[in-house]
Amino acid sequence: MYMEKSISELHDLLKSGKATSKELIKESLVKSHEVQEKYNAFVTICDDAKDTPVTDELVSGIPFGVKDNYSTKDVLSTGSSNTLKNYVPFYTATVVEKLFNKGAVMVNKTVLDEFGMGGTGTTGHTGIVKNPWDPKRMCAGSSAGSACAVAAGVYPYALGSDTGDSIRKPAAFCGIVGYKPTYGMLSRYGLFPFASSLDHCGVLTRSVGDAAIVVDAMKGKDSHDMTSWDSSNINLTKSLTGEVKGKKLFYIKEIANIDNYPHASKELREHLENFHHILDKFRNLGVEIDEVSIDQTLLNAIPAVYVVLSCAEATSNMSNLTGIIFGPRGKSDKITEMMKEHRTNGFSPLIKRRFVIGSYILQKENQERYFKNAARVRRLIVDKMKELFKTYDGLILPVSSGPAKYFNEGDDAIDENTNVLEEHLQIGNFGGFPSITIPDGFINNLPVGINITGNCYDDANVLNLAYALEGTMNYKGQIAKEVE
Amino acid sequence: MKKQKAVIGLEMHCELKSNSKVFSGARNSYNETPNANIAPVDMAFPGTLPVVNKKCVADALKMSMALNCTQPEYMYFDRKNYYYPDLPKGYQITQMESPVGINGHIEIEVGDKLVPVDIHDIHLEEDAASLDHYFDTSTIDYNRAGVPLLELVTEPCLHSAEEAVAFLEHMRDVYKYCDVSEADTKKGQIRCDVNISIMDEDATEFGTRVEVKNVNSFGGVYDAINYEIKRQSALKEAGRYNEVEQETRRWDEESGTTIHMRSKVDAIDYKYFVEPNLPKFKITKEWLEELRKEIPRLHLERKYDYINNYGLSNYDATILVKEKNVADYFEECLNLGIDAKVASNWITTQVLGYTNKYEVNIQDIYLTPKRLKDLTDLIKDGTISSKQAKEIFFKVIEEAKEVKEFISKDNAQISDKEELTKIIEEIINNNLNQVNEYRNGKTNLFDYFVGQVMKNTRGKANPVLTKEILNDKLKG
Numbered sequence A: 001m002y003m004e005k006s007i008s009e010l011h012d013l014l015k016s017g018k019a020t021s022k023e024l025i026k027e028s029l030v031k032s033h034e035v036q037e038k039y040n041a042f043v044t045i046c047d048d049a050k051d052t053p054v055t056d057e058l059v060s061g062i063p064f065g066v067k068d069n070y071s072t073k074d075v076l077s078t079g080s081s082n083t084l085k086n087y088v089p090f091y092t093a094t095v096v097e098k099l100f101n102k103g104a105v106m107v108n109k110t111v112l113d114e115f116g117m118g119g120t121g122t123t124g125h126t127g128i129v130k131n132p133w134d135p136k137r138m139c140a141g142s143s144a145g146s147a148c149a150v151a152a153g154v155y156p157y158a159l160g161s162d163t164g165d166s167i168r169k170p171a172a173f174c175g176i177v178g179y180k181p182t183y184g185m186l187s188r189y190g191l192f193p194f195a196s197s198l199d200h201c202g203v204l205t206r207s208v209g210d211a212a213i214v215v216d217a218m219k220g221k222d223s224h225d226m227t228s229w230d231s232s233n234i235n236l237t238k239s240l241t242g243e244v245k246g247k248k249l250f251y252i253k254e255i256a257n258i259d260n261y262p263h264a265s266k267e268l269r270e271h272l273e274n275f276h277h278i279l280d281k282f283r284n285l286g287v288e289i290d291e292v293s294i295d296q297t298l299l300n301a302i303p304a305v306y307v308v309l310s311c312a313e314a315t316s317n318m319s320n321l322t323g324i325i326f327g328p329r330g331k332s333d334k335i336t337e338m339m340k341e342h343r344t345n346g347f348s349p350l351i352k353r354r355f356v357i358g359s360y361i362l363q364k365e366n367q368e369r370y371f372k373n374a375a376r377v378r379r380l381i382v383d384k385m386k387e388l389f390k391t392y393d394g395l396i397l398p399v400s401s402g403p404a405k406y407f408n409e410g411d412d413a414i415d416e417n418t419n420v421l422e423e424h425l426q427i428g429n430f431g432g433f434p435s436i437t438i439p440d441g442f443i444n445n446l447p448v449g450i451n452i453t454g455n456c457y458d459d460a461n462v463l464n465l466a467y468a469l470e471g472t473m474n475y476k477g478q479i480a481k482e483v484e
Numbered sequence B: 001m002k003k004q005k006a007v008i009g010l011e012m013h014c015e016l017k018s019n020s021k022v023f024s025g026a027r028n029s030y031n032e033t034p035n036a037n038i039a040p041v042d043m044a045f046p047g048t049l050p051v052v053n054k055k056c057v058a059d060a061l062k063m064s065m066a067l068n069c070t071q072p073e074y075m076y077f078d079r080k081n082y083y084y085p086d087l088p089k090g091y092q093i094t095q096m097e098s099p100v101g102i103n104g105h106i107e108i109e110v111g112d113k114l115v116p117v118d119i120h121d122i123h124l125e126e127d128a129a130s131l132d133h134y135f136d137t138s139t140i141d142y143n144r145a146g147v148p149l150l151e152l153v154t155e156p157c158l159h160s161a162e163e164a165v166a167f168l169e170h171m172r173d174v175y176k177y178c179d180v181s182e183a184d185t186k187k188g189q190i191r192c193d194v195n196i197s198i199m200d201e202d203a204t205e206f207g208t209r210v211e212v213k214n215v216n217s218f219g220g221v222y223d224a225i226n227y228e229i230k231r232q233s234a235l236k237e238a239g240r241y242n243e244v245e246q247e248t249r250r251w252d253e254e255s256g257t258t259i260h261m262r263s264k265v266d267a268i269d270y271k272y273f274v275e276p277n278l279p280k281f282k283i284t285k286e287w288l289e290e291l292r293k294e295i296p297r298l299h300l301e302r303k304y305d306y307i308n309n310y311g312l313s314n315y316d317a318t319i320l321v322k323e324k325n326v327a328d329y330f331e332e333c334l335n336l337g338i339d340a341k342v343a344s345n346w347i348t349t350q351v352l353g354y355t356n357k358y359e360v361n362i363q364d365i366y367l368t369p370k371r372l373k374d375l376t377d378l379i380k381d382g383t384i385s386s387k388q389a390k391e392i393f394f395k396v397i398e399e400a401k402e403v404k405e406f407i408s409k410d411n412a413q414i415s416d417k418e419e420l421t422k423i424i425e426e427i428i429n430n431n432l433n434q435v436n437e438y439r440n441g442k443t444n445l446f447d448y449f450v451g452q453v454m455k456n457t458r459g460k461a462n463p464v465l466t467k468e469i470l471n472d473k474l475k476g
Helices: A007-015 A021-039 A094-101 A144-151 A168-174 A208-218 A266-283 A296-320 A335-346 A349-362 A364-391 A416-423 A426-431 A459-471 B054-066 B161-177 B218-237 B285-293 B299-310 B314-321 B324-335 B340-358 B369-380 B386-399 B417-430 B432-439 B443-456 B463-474
Strands: A042-045 A063-067 A105-110 A134-138 A157-162 A177-180 A200-205 A248-252 A288-292 A394-398 A435-443 A446-453 B004-015 B078-081 B091-094 B101-110 B113-126 B130-133 B138-141 B148-154 B190-200 B210-215 B247-252 B257-263
Touching (some): A007 A208, A021 A144, A042 A144, A063 A144, A094 A105, A094 A208, A105 A144, A144 A168, A144 A200, A168 A177, A168 A435, A177 A208, A177 A459, A208 A435, A208 A459, A248 A364, A266 A288, A266 A394, A266 A435, A296 A349, A296 A364, A296 A416, A296 B078, A364 A394, A394 A459, A435 A459, A446 A459, B004 B218, B054 B148, B054 B161, B054 B285, B091 B113, B101 B299, B113 B161, B161 B190, B161 B299, B190 B218, B210 B218, B210 B257, B314 B324, B314 B340, B324 B340, B324 B369, B340 B386, B369 B386, B417 B432, B417 B463, B432 B443, B443 B463
Parallel strands (some): A063 A157, A248 A288, A248 A394, B210 B247
Antiparallel strands (some): A042 A105, A177 A200, A177 A435, A394 A446, B004 B148, B004 B190, B078 B091, B113 B148, B130 B138, B190 B210, B247 B257
């Protein structure tokens, strides 16, 4: 199966003429339909995808998937929302365009939680996305379809987006790699916004090496995105030396120490024990790893800060969805009624709840108490991390409290103790930090993940650490196999 | 009832000149064809992002300095959130927390008085689309969506419709002088909101403030203010001042009245917060200094300079400073050494007469200040008469030739005393009857003799010299 190989392996096959772009696309499309049938990962499958000439660009001729909240010219782009269920854009997002220009071939658009809001992969307008390791479980979200498809071997990589942990958590639950670079390394032009100050583009792959290749192909300053920056002096692929001796990492005691969870489930216990076991492997490479204690109050504030800031920005960002210019227009002849109808029918209840929260937070009388305070706490958390990054190359933590959850467990049923453990990846969004999740083991035959987050602009270092760690384990390139 | 005093504050929106819009690459120019000047971001297509136009920021900062405002150390923008069909994104990008200028102050001329005006703030924002309503349908034209707007907010420091309009006219001239806007009300480039309250003349507390929105002409501002003062005063006089509520009204041009829109309790909460897609950036002192150098001397300063230092009348000085091009032309004339009054006379009558008639720019006519200097020099040294000069003035412009091309032996003025004396003596000899009558007291015959000289010389006799010689000869 070609599509279970890495980008560099495929590139070699294409270059040597042992495979053609056409064959790769054909296989990827067949696999797309299978995965769609089984796990419902796609909004659109591009059956008319055309092969491209193979060049020296590593991604040339190779299929990939795009989360459906990226604007793709002439291809339906819904954000997994009924408000855009028939929306076909006339322009392509910068990062997708860059891949197209290098000869990459888009074969499908993947399902997400509506506009990226949600962590379950269950709120898209085309239905829930199932986990390829166990279809009774969720992939997490919001990049559910992308994670599912990469794990299932539809192609070596798919684009995701990450506002809280939307790339890095589904990656963990699907046993693959999820990487969001420093804020602004990838242009957001063409990414449907959720919360602009937290939104990141990124990629899901089955190896750190592939993540580096894809981001190298997409990065760069974009005149359409004022928050993008020039990273031409960074070559992630070339930075993967595996040389990590003398590097220093820390984990947060309050999150990763098993003593914090007196009533820990068996899964959680195994997950944390595995985490510490992996740290020991890492130490064997000469990496120094310290336990650092951070004020519990500050850590406890993370989920609340995230909810406040993301809901506030989302409310505003999605005010363009009125059905007047695009999307299904309401039938009333009164303009306010027309907009109301579009929004009432278009959005799922979860999103509406977030809009209500966002509006409340932004109201004049509440701004100081909620919005501004959340912004201040965000600053405190980021400052604390930046201070630690003066000493350490990165923060290393387990992702979530265990493997993928059952659909009926829900996302809200989080036990108070594990709250921070579930949500700490949001730190990476608060600071715009480069952050990567890689698989680090199995619990009940289901994959779990570990995350490394570093300082802004230090992507090369973070990726190299993840690359070295990946080398100590046997999960690189793994394809999902249904358990039981 | 005690004598009442009006308290007025203005919000003036003015469209800025620029190649592209303030946050998009679409053209910023008036276009009759709807939806011709648009980029994806102007229609808020999902995923589009604003990119700030540096030229607009520079112009906004210039105006901030021209109004003696304080500039912020860092520039950033805020979102003003509300739903309206003319607002594609559902929010307007504007400046709330850190406008380009705060706490400014200027002086304006109202009649012959100088009146101080305090500026609360001036900020850069984007315009909305324009709506057209027909009997059963409405259309949206996005050409205007994203056009740069400068909003200027005064303190409540004006006290009459005259002062308010004088302020607006003053600002219009400032915008034009700095070349940041065409400031044309006919094109809807200036729009105002007016805040009006009344109070007892000796009171210290303001009355209830009423906001009148969307007044789109200076005449409208004048009428709306007077209408509101009258309305509020009448209620107060009738002992019903409590019926004046803090509300938003709109000016209805047709009926010449203001109409209730919404009360304070229904005021919209715009949920301002910082625009995350436009990173905040430092405004350096160096940049400000560079921009300051680009601000020209403004009209009022020039006007008083012309009156006090060049002896011009208020009337002439006002005409000269009305447009920067004209004032610059005048100052160029001064630099070339033309007498101020001579230059002023030529410009206010001949030059502007011509440019107004043919609707051309003073900067574009062939008669440059240098050529006007040539022309006035020839009058001064008596080579040509004023009458001839006016003819040459037109010929220079129409034929685009140098002044000297029109000076020949044929049309040169006869300023040679000997030659002129000869001609005059001959005329006297041929008109002895008239000479006698003149000498017997019929002095108004003097003009007859001048006429004869002019007829004889086909108007080329130097009039001053002619009079001098005639006086001498007729004395007998």
